[in-house]
Amino acid sequence: MFRSLRYIRTMIITVFAISLAASFAAIGPVGLSPKDEGPSLKGATDWLNARPLDLTALRGKVVLIDFWTYTCINWRRTLPYIREWASKYKDQGLVVIGVHTPEFSFEERTENIKKAMKQMGIDYPVAIDTDYDIWESFQNRYWPALYLINANGVIRYQKFGEGDYYESELMIQKLLKENSAQNVPTTTVNVKPEGFEAAADWRTVKSPENYLGYGNTQGFASASGIIADKRMLYAVPAKLELNQWALSGEWIIEKEKVVLSGKEGKLVYRFHARDVNLIMGLAGKGTALKFHILIDGKAPGSAHGLDIDADGNGTITEPRMYQLIRQQDTIIDREFEIEFFDPKVEIYDFTFG
Numbered sequence: 001m002f003r004s005l006r007y008i009r010t011m012i013i014t015v016f017a018i019s020l021a022a023s024f025a026a027i028g029p030v031g032l033s034p035k036d037e038g039p040s041l042k043g044a045t046d047w048l049n050a051r052p053l054d055l056t057a058l059r060g061k062v063v064l065i066d067f068w069t070y071t072c073i074n075w076r077r078t079l080p081y082i083r084e085w086a087s088k089y090k091d092q093g094l095v096v097i098g099v100h101t102p103e104f105s106f107e108e109r110t111e112n113i114k115k116a117m118k119q120m121g122i123d124y125p126v127a128i129d130t131d132y133d134i135w136e137s138f139q140n141r142y143w144p145a146l147y148l149i150n151a152n153g154v155i156r157y158q159k160f161g162e163g164d165y166y167e168s169e170l171m172i173q174k175l176l177k178e179n180s181a182q183n184v185p186t187t188t189v190n191v192k193p194e195g196f197e198a199a200a201d202w203r204t205v206k207s208p209e210n211y212l213g214y215g216n217t218q219g220f221a222s223a224s225g226i227i228a229d230k231r232m233l234y235a236v237p238a239k240l241e242l243n244q245w246a247l248s249g250e251w252i253i254e255k256e257k258v259v260l261s262g263k264e265g266k267l268v269y270r271f272h273a274r275d276v277n278l279i280m281g282l283a284g285k286g287t288a289l290k291f292h293i294l295i296d297g298k299a300p301g302s303a304h305g306l307d308i309d310a311d312g313n314g315t316i317t318e319p320r321m322y323q324l325i326r327q328q329d330t331i332i333d334r335e336f337e338i339e340f341f342d343p344k345v346e347i348y349d350f351t352f353g
Helices: 015-025 079-088 110-120 133-137 165-178
Strands: 046-048 062-068 094-100 126-128 145-149 155-160 231-234 245-253 258-271 275-282 289-295 313-316 320-326 334-340 345-352
Touching: 046 110, 062 079, 062 165, 079 094, 079 165, 110 126, 145 165, 155 165, 275 313, 289 320, 313 320, 320 334
Parallel strands: 062 094, 094 126
Antiparallel strands: 046 126, 062 145, 145 155, 231 245, 245 258, 258 334, 258 345, 275 320, 275 345, 289 313, 289 334
C-alpha cells in the first residue's frame, strides 16, 4: 500500500525537529478508559512471535510500544536498545511490543517482515499494522516512535526519532518501580552498536533522506525532468550540485520508486555523509541482480559498505535497505554512482548517516 500522504521519517538533528518532538512529548497522558478507548492494538492484521495481545488485558504490566518499519535506518539504529530492554526487564514486568507499520508496498508482505525479524534478532511480539489502524489509534506520525504505558494503561512517555536512550531507560525503571516490581536494575544498558545499527555521524551529515519516486523526491537533475509513469531515456548532466541526482538509461519514474526498464542503467548522486544507504528490490520474483558502485569514478576500496566489496560489486537479493558506503576518511562532497546490468531493478529511497 502506497499512501498518498507520506509519513516522513524523523531525523531529529535540527532545533526545529527537537522542538517538535518536545512539543509532542508535552501532550498530556492518554488514558485507556472504556469511554475513550484511545490507543489500541485491535487493528493488527497479524501477529508474530505471540498470540494477539490487547492493551486492556496487559493492565498491571508496563508496556513499551515501538513503531517501526524494517527498511527505516532511523529505527534500525534504535533497535539494539529495544532488544536489550526487552531482555533486561522482562522478569520485572516489561512487555515490549513492536508495531510494524509499512512505508513501502513490499513492507506489507508478512514473509518479508518475518525474514527481517530473523536477520535482526527480534524475538519479542510484533503486531502487523498493514492498514495503519494501530498507528492512527496512537495518532502516531513517526518512525521510530516509542511509547511507554504504565500499569494503569496510561501513556507516560513518548519519544520520536533516535537518541535519548538513557532518559528512556530511566523512565522504564521508574514505571516498573511504581508498579512495585522487584529487583529493578539501577544501571542502564551498555550498547555498542555495529554494522547497520551503528549511530550516524551527525556532525558530517549534509545530505537528507531522499525518496526517488515522483511523489516525494527532491534534486532530480536529468535535463528532461521527471516524466511520470512512462518509459523514458534519461541522461546524467555534466555536473551535479550537492544533493542532486540523475539517471542514465531507460527508466520509469513511478510515484513510489524508479524502475529500470532498459537492459542497463545508472543512478548518480552527489552527497555529503559518512554512510550511503539505498532501499532497493526486484520487480516480481526472480533471480538476484548484480550492481556496481563507484565513488568519484573509482572503486570504493575501504569506503565500501556492508553490502558491497572493495571493488564496488554487490547483489540485490530481496527488497530491503542496502548499506553501500561507509567512509573511513575525511567526509567531503562525493559523487556516488551505481550501475545495474538487468532490467526490473526497483529503487526507492536514499538515506545517509
